[in-house]
Amino acid sequence: MRFDYIIVGGGSAGCVIANRLSVDARSTVCLIEAGPDTPPETVPDSIYSDAFLPDYFQPSRYWTELEAYTEPFGNMSPQEVKASMKPRRYEQARVMGGGSTVNAQVLIRGLAADYDEWEEMGAAGWGWDECLPCFRRIERDLDFDTPLNGREGRIPIRRTFPEHWSPFALAFREAAGQHNIPYLDDSHQQTGDACFPFGRNNAYNHRVSAAAGYLDESTRRRRNLAIMPETVVQSLVFDGHKAVGVEVRRNGKVERIMAGEIVISAGAIHSPALLMRAGIGPGQDLRDNSIAVRADRPGVGQNLLDHPLIGFGVHLKREGQLADYVRNGFLMHMRWSSGHPECPPVDMKLTVSGRFAFTALGKRLATVNFGPNKAYSKGYVRLQGPDPATEPFVAFNYLSDSRDLDRFKSTARFVSNILTASPVSQYVSSFWPGIYAASLRNLTQKTTFNQVLGGIAATLLDAGGIGRNMVLGAAIDKRFPLDGVLADEKLMEGWIKAGVQGDWHPCGTCRMGDAGDPGAVVDPQGRVIGVEGLRVADASIMPSIPSANLNLTTMMIGERISDLILQKA
Template identity: 35%
Template structure:
């Protein structure tokens, strides 16, 4: 293996895959992409319904949170992808971007160049949208974005139920407005998952200037005289980055690697026996995540996809998909949802809904014996902030992930309001032909204390961690608006850890946008150093 590259990218997830593809478009740029997990060979990584298996362990690091002290010390399974393509390989393929006002807030916080009008062209650049080609959406990009291929009649009944509460239908929740319910667009093409690996890396694999390494563990970032010069690979030694080293390991993986390298809060590093290379308290701080509460109802008949979890039905579903590209395997199972308000005075929707076409789809969610339907709700703008820290200096040890859920009581209040909204939707007349009875939380949950107990027992993460290498113009920010690490030269962070505030939606499309924009910034920086 050659030990010299212009750009070394650590982390082959959504952002890293996009960045490797874009930087290697320049034939003179030698690019190395390093991913700890395997290549995305497994068939479940290709089909839409494979998501149902992902939160239960496939393609995951297997990490959990520390006990959440504001939620009765509950420990949450915290799925983080360990496979090429990262979250885009294992997620429910929901294509949302957050609200335009999220990015306006980024700009107001000092992140020049990150307002909505600044980032919208990069969302559009990635897209190959099968439904829209307008100011908000593009065609011809690498990423397939499609309408759902396998909706069920209960989805239309859900829209009608929401309308009874004044919630409008919205056919493009990633367009001019976010408010309303509708079918999500999905990162799919031809009823197959369009992950960052499939969409961006597969077409780039034959480029002689791009090297993709899977199953390669990075032990530390190498810093010499205040400059990042490469990384140390387990069993292989140092690989040098002659232009830039770029960390794209996500909001958990990136701060973890930095701290293992002695870059982070000095007191913490000393406490776990890691020699301090650079004291930066912001590394691993400001962790933000969406916490999900849900309603599970029993259905009056086979109105969802639950029966296909049984072995014989599962085989039939697989055959149907192979022959017709339809049926339950063609469904992401969470392709219906919407955005609405817990706080009626909020500046934009603060609750996101996902209608799950079954029960027990995700890890930690109860399955009903005779079939059911799930309606998830998540409060989108949490005030609570957590941390990612090291348990020890051993690279094999799992990190200490502390989202610090509900440290701010406001988050708890808004989340429970969102759960009550989901209950109200499920109780409306248009859903009565499909819904027999609510089973969770159930009629016995009435008081605020009972709702709190229910949430502590059943809540789950929406898998949207962000903020742990915060971007900003202030001295406390980890990276500047060009995503350059403050205090160490030739080191950049390109993933969801740079978000100053978590966006009000699923985060995968934003990770890709960040990488698209970063590629342009890196190219511009390279031209300044060596005129193009």
């Protein structure tokens, strides 16, 4: 088989690119996705209707063998990190639509300054003025019609406005106002500190993923578009320094598919791994893995960024809880300035969730999560051998930059003061330093066991006394009591280091920049520097992390790279 274009990865960017490149019937396009497809007429109800993490960590949705190291590691080698630290599983989607299919349906743009920063870092043509038309092209805003809001795009945006928030979230909004953080209905209008309702890729309580929006029925009927789900790319095929095809495994067989140009959209973890297995990356690392060097690009796999996150768990009084009719518990998002002298304005984020999960227990619990929107700690992705079945070594190195830890500590005190003062305190039964353990996350799944266990726990919470203490004792890490964390600087640091996790926003590992920049991996057209016929278009090419979750920005990258390909740039 031969196509004009092969797209490796059917995530948020890949679906966009497949749609845009196949508009021209003269071009043949092949979209390859390792996970299952989600055709419009047969989208599983768990994806279509569930608000958050449908089919959590099932092989049909996630790369279940992927792990990541989160602690700061200094100058340790990967071997030393593995010997002294314990990895955590790290959620990355393995399904058509990628993260837009399984994550929290959050659709927020970064700030204009984020994209101007990209241009300043060498990504010419990626400033705010160039990116805004691509954002507007994606969006079908169901709530607002302004020059900043897209109205005719393929992805709907809607918001749960304060009329439907829990009393707890409304009180938090009031408290934010007392700290000179104003409320906005529409985050697209934000220029400074503000709180606002989450924008969501959702139409009338149904998820609209990149797959649903860009691979709709009419797009799938194009004869020049081939969609290959459950097909894993094993390697890239080269003729000299030109990429000419891919080797894939599907239906138990290995075959080659050839193309005039290949676009890798496999995400910030797997895109650099695919390049490195093809001999594109740090030369010595490749040789150490018995891989011949095709292009010595030291930036491949470096500059790994994420939004580190921690928060407080909250047991709500009955009068503070969220009404059952509100499907999505993510209510208020806040972006504001830490005031740290070495950080830019609007560098922090905070999320108020009205419920932990849609279960009897989860309805009684809320969360307030927070962290730096502009994090400075950087990690890396490296190979653990040439075998494509072996997941790469991933080390995020959270909190390695003191600016990140400093801002976590100051924000923990800021949030705790809000939770203990009026108007928020009247809705809070208790709160505690959160450790978002996998065991607790698993309780959100809709199983008979969880329903029974959650029902018992909810009854005990309502009863108070010993029963309540027993339930909360199971949720609270006894190493980090609230009073101790707030009084003892070292104990607070211990909690943050033990509890910090990523927000599943990896990016930056194939950084975009000027072709003469030795740390850049792709040029501003997405072309891999040092070879021909190969581009990267996903979150991995972001030079720095935007002040928002990455779903909408990744789709914007798909739109912009599609334009550049069609312009023969």
